[in-house]
Amino acid sequence: MGTTLTALVQDNEVELEQLQDRIGYRFRDLQLLQLSLVHSSFAFERLDDSRHNETLEFLGDAVLDLIVGFILFVRFPELREGKLTRIRSALVNEGGLTERAREIDLGSYLLLGKGESASSGRDKPSILSGTYEALVGAIFLDGGYDAAQVFVRRFFEPYLNDSQERLVSIDAKSELQELLQERYSTGPEYVLVGEEGPAHARLFSVAVRFQDEELGTGTASSKKEAEQQAARTALKQLRQRFSQP
Structure with a gap:
């Protein structure tokens, strides 16, 4: 017999509190936070309804593109579209999102299936970057655009202090x-x-x-x-x- 998202929130209460402290955002709906941490491999093995974080990942990807794009538009008004696109890509590509995920130790909070857990899934760039996008999607659903923007600015703006040339060359x-x-x-x-x-x-x-x-x-x-x-x-x-x- 599987478990439910509600039961997972109760079982992982301490871990979810720790993660909220790390990201600087308090969820009104903890099920959204928990769902953002559920990998498909865990869902298929353990959850009754097989819900996982891939739809949140899809949403978070779009939210990140919008917010980072807006930040760059305001920060570098003199740059043309091509350079702005490359800088955004450098910040939100798999490598960039994996780094942001590791900054908050996101892998420690992931729920993985037995196979992914045994094969070091907590440190795989594809899983970490996708989970980070899912987390952004969850924040957006829970607190709206403003909450998501505060979160993204907190973790991305320090990297905008790099030179434009270095940011562009990353991608x-x-x-x-x-x-x-x-x-x-x-x-x-x-x-x-x-x-x-x-x-x-x-x-x-x-x-x-x-x-x-x-x-x-x-x-x-x-x-x-x-x-x-x-x-x-x-x-x-x-x-x-x-x-x-």
């Missing part, structure tokens, strides 16, 4: 795409060239190719970060090539 994939589109009217291709290591510590190797030429490679614990690394290598190579007479 190397978008920068590479724009560079190649501008010069050749077509973009690069990312190819998975290798996987190694046990399931809980998998490493992915990705190559970025353009017109049958390999421009760079990257290796990381997620395919998305490996693609970013490959794009950074490609950008360095292309800048050197384009600067030559």
